[in-house]
Amino acid sequence: MSIEYRFIGVDGSVWDLSKASSIVRLVEDPEGIDGGPTSAAWQENVGQGGSTYKGQQDKIVQVKARYRFGGFGWSRPELLSGASAWRRALGKGDQVGELHVIESDDDDVLSDRWLWVRNLDAHQGPPRRKLLAQGAWNQGAVTLTSGGSRWNSAPVEVPATSGGVVENVGDFDAWPQWVITGPTTGLKVGIGTEAVALNDLTAGQTYTIDTDPMAPRVHLNGVDAWASAVGRFSWRRPVKAGETVPINIVGTAASVTVTLPVEHQVAIG
Numbered sequence: 001m002s003i004e005y006r007f008i009g010v011d012g013s014v015w016d017l018s019k020a021s022s023i024v025r026l027v028e029d030p031e032g033i034d035g036g037p038t039s040a041a042w043q044e045n046v047g048q049g050g051s052t053y054k055g056q057q058d059k060i061v062q063v064k065a066r067y068r069f070g071g072f073g074w075s076r077p078e079l080l081s082g083a084s085a086w087r088r089a090l091g092k093g094d095q096v097g098e099l100h101v102i103e104s105d106d107d108d109v110l111s112d113r114w115l116w117v118r119n120l121d122a123h124q125g126p127p128r129r130k131l132l133a134q135g136a137w138n139q140g141a142v143t144l145t146s147g148g149s150r151w152n153s154a155p156v157e158v159p160a161t162s163g164g165v166v167e168n169v170g171d172f173d174a175w176p177q178w179v180i181t182g183p184t185t186g187l188k189v190g191i192g193t194e195a196v197a198l199n200d201l202t203a204g205q206t207y208t209i210d211t212d213p214m215a216p217r218v219h220l221n222g223v224d225a226w227a228s229a230v231g232r233f234s235w236r237r238p239v240k241a242g243e244t245v246p247i248n249i250v251g252t253a254a255s256v257t258v259t260l261p262v263e264h265q266v267a268i269g
Helices: 076-090 128-134 226-230
Strands: 002-008 014-016 024-026 038-043 052-058 062-070 097-105 108-119 136-145 151-159 164-167 177-191 206-210 217-220 244-264
Touching: 062 076, 076 128, 128 136, 151 164, 217 226
Parallel strands: none
Antiparallel strands: 002 014, 002 097, 024 062, 038 052, 062 136, 097 108, 108 136, 108 151, 151 244, 164 244, 177 206, 177 244, 206 217
């Protein structure tokens, strides 16, 4: 069993931070991989003894990583070019990279969870003069900040033209996304017993649907079509964390695919 850390820079470069052969290597497991801080929301009323718990707010995740740069076997030109490449990979606060935490058993990847992160502390990489003088820098540190509080993993995708089931393997409720290609006849789709009717498609037409109430959409060939497709109706049923539910298909379609986003509280486990 092994845990690896991989950073995909804002420029698309890939850095394996756990390998001894990498020019950038983590000193220890980063802080922040067990989730961000939380705070409770309380309501207080006059004459009330104590407070009433109303909910929890999950804060942004900050991953603090200490690393070594360079070392024995690296030439001066390689150290300088590597330091510049690392600086470009980290980018600035308006650019987004990915931090992956990968759990493996021999050659089998058990999980790959990631955050989209920003370098907000103006970290510019190893100091050039010290790097050239010493051939290494053992005091590297960077804080990578995510605007979210949840770790992502690969979504669950289910071909569902004839129905089926979908399982939420994450820690949070998930809202299904649908891709439906025509021709369709009398089609209704939903999760569990839910069934929302969709206007018929002809051959070559495609619905792309996101049922998340925070960002709902029904697109027909890339153009908003909620009113013409479903009218005033909407989907109201997420898939609960850990739940396996049937995919409800009424009518016919050339193809139906259900995709379920997967989010986790922590990077491992």
